[in-house]
Amino acid sequence: MGSSSLTAMAPTPALITRPRIGIVGAGNIASLNVAGYLEDPRCDVVAVCDPKEGRAAEAARAWGVDRSYTDLADLLADPEVDAVEILTPTFLHHDHVLAAVEAGKHVSCQKPLANTVTEARAMAAAADEAGVVLRVSECFRHYPPLELAKQLLAEGAIGRPTQIRLRTVVGQTDSEFQNGLEIDGYLWRMTETSPGGHLFDDMIHKYAVALWMFDQDIVSVQAAVRRRDHYFEPCAAIFAYEDPSILGTMDVSYAPAMWLRSDYYGADEFFEIQGDEGFLWVTRCTGQMLDLPAVVLYEGRQGKQTTTSFPHIDADWGAGFRRASSNFIDTLVDGVPPEMSATEAIKALQLCFAVYEAGNTRQAIDPRQITHSVVPDGWPQ
Numbered sequence: 001m002g003s004s005s006l007t008a009m010a011p012t013p014a015l016i017t018r019p020r021i022g023i024v025g026a027g028n029i030a031s032l033n034v035a036g037y038l039e040d041p042r043c044d045v046v047a048v049c050d051p052k053e054g055r056a057a058e059a060a061r062a063w064g065v066d067r068s069y070t071d072l073a074d075l076l077a078d079p080e081v082d083a084v085e086i087l088t089p090t091f092l093h094h095d096h097v098l099a100a101v102e103a104g105k106h107v108s109c110q111k112p113l114a115n116t117v118t119e120a121r122a123m124a125a126a127a128d129e130a131g132v133v134l135r136v137s138e139c140f141r142h143y144p145p146l147e148l149a150k151q152l153l154a155e156g157a158i159g160r161p162t163q164i165r166l167r168t169v170v171g172q173t174d175s176e177f178q179n180g181l182e183i184d185g186y187l188w189r190m191t192e193t194s195p196g197g198h199l200f201d202d203m204i205h206k207y208a209v210a211l212w213m214f215d216q217d218i219v220s221v222q223a224a225v226r227r228r229d230h231y232f233e234p235c236a237a238i239f240a241y242e243d244p245s246i247l248g249t250m251d252v253s254y255a256p257a258m259w260l261r262s263d264y265y266g267a268d269e270f271f272e273i274q275g276d277e278g279f280l281w282v283t284r285c286t287g288q289m290l291d292l293p294a295v296v297l298y299e300g301r302q303g304k305q306t307t308t309s310f311p312h313i314d315a316d317w318g319a320g321f322r323r324a325s326s327n328f329i330d331t332l333v334d335g336v337p338p339e340m341s342a343t344e345a346i347k348a349l350q351l352c353f354a355v356y357e358a359g360n361t362r363q364a365i366d367p368r369q370i371t372h373s374v375v376p377d378g379w380p381q
């Protein structure tokens, strides 16, 4: 299925029998990530750090963790921490990952890996040199319906892949999760501390899926990008893959008057993967907008057309977080290559900036040429 330049080998990790995990950042998304470590019998969460008054201590109480710190240097100096999960604002990932690597800790970092490709490459190089793992925790690649779709595709259920469509809608929800979010967790996303808005912060997940589903590079991007309230960026984009017979489209809409069912953010996704013998649909992800089975397979062969639904698969968006955390433990304990290495995270960043560059210039852009970052027109700098 095309050349597989995405499956770069991760550095060989030092195998650890029972990793002791330190959590760096106890903000809005921390509980979803930490749940996977807390329930994994192969590891222990031993420390948490957050400089915000009372936040680390409160998280430590909630998670049953012994030690809390307000200074990252203190957590990194703790000899009983083998590995860290970096859950800090994205613009701090570079400094925090480098500090952790220098302290000899294995690192799992939230998406996006960094604000620029330059920074991300420096982080990957530092981890390689120190001989520690650096991976990105990408919950969409561990979302069970998307994992099933990728597996069915690999088994040939829809024949040779020809297209992928990645649909995202952002609307409203009144979920307990959304209502419980701290406002300070939004602010750094909407200023010059970020190189862009929603197409950077959230769509990085969809870029990660677009690359992973076919295990090959995207070599050309065209896009129209708009700007709406806050940081939302409606967008229509076209991707051309290495294999010229495969195309992708990505559309992102902002619908502030539309309410949708969700246990999490007020957003949802719909993925359509087409092959020359069928379709695969993943009908939800962050939310539960549609009353449809989470995965539907259409096989259309001469003399036999069948539609198969997979209604019982775990379609909770939170499952992707838990499984992503478990995947880090797979790497540390069993040496399994991480689902998203730093190399792949850099490709996702390049794709993101290629969308902005294509929107700014109205030209087709090769993501592989992006070496730093691209800010969308009108974004505060």
Ligand SMILES: NC(=O)c1ccc[n+]([C@@H]2O[C@H](COP(=O)([O-])OP(=O)(O)OC[C@H]3O[C@@H](n4cnc5c(N)ncnc54)[C@H](O)[C@@H]3O)[C@@H](O)[C@H]2O)c1
Residues within 6 Å of the ligand: 024, 025, 026, 027, 028, 029, 030, 049, 050, 051, 052, 055, 071, 072, 087, 088, 089, 090, 092, 110, 111, 112, 137, 139, 182, 184, 185, 186, 201
């Ligand atoms: N996988 C997903 O779907 C998903 C969803 C939301 C956020 N994220 C990512 O997770 C990261 C955090 O996002 P968030 O929404 O929780 O943000 P947030 O601002 O709510 O949380 C960040 C936390 O980091 C803390 N922090 C700042 N400096 C620190 C330091 N030196 N040491 C330790 N802690 C420090 C802050 O005080 C805050 O509590 C971001 O990179 C974001 O992109 C991923």
